[in-house]
Amino acid sequence: GENVEQHPSTLSVQEGDSAVIKCTYSDSASNYFPWYKQELGKGPQLIIDIRSNVGEKKDQRIAVTLNKTAKHFSLHITETQPEDSAVYFCAASKAGRRALTFGSGTRLQVQP
């Protein structure tokens, strides 16, 4: 089955700096890669996603890049703010299988 690895497990940045979280996946048939943000005591919330026919996608301060050849994708957050502090999860799935396989999560702390 699919295996998704995520790094780093914790990340601390100063407010205004950029943060990058990286994930690799094992199944070359995977074609959908979402990112979720989980705040303390809440369920994960979808923040951005990318499909395998696209190399990069941006939404304001958040961007995701995908390298299908290397089977890795990354989340980039620019101009970080204290409210960006949360646990971030990457995930992957393939066509015909809706269920996602998740990475182990990255705890991002933005220091004011």
Added chain:
Amino acid sequence: NAGVTQTPKFRILKIGQSMTLQCTQDMNHNYMYWYRQDPGMGLKLIYYSVGAGITDKGEVPNGYNVSRSTTEDFPLRLELAAPSQTSVYFCASSPEEGLYFGPGTRLTVT
């Protein structure tokens, strides 16, 4: 829309007891899922459903059962609770891609 709702929010069970975690969605999504999240870990798929009357196992189905009699409801049943089932349980629904999660149920088995 309330989205995905889960009850209860918290529960403590004794070893060997049984319980049902409730999940309801009001977005008319066909796909529904149960995940568990252990401390410091990602989410593991327990069961999922592609529509009323259809369910299938995920990565970690042992010790759990599900049913899907309506589009809205997808309860998760724990029989003979064990300490290894201590976790936070999330229900999610999906229209096509992208899951919408509920707030979770924190379960402790002692």
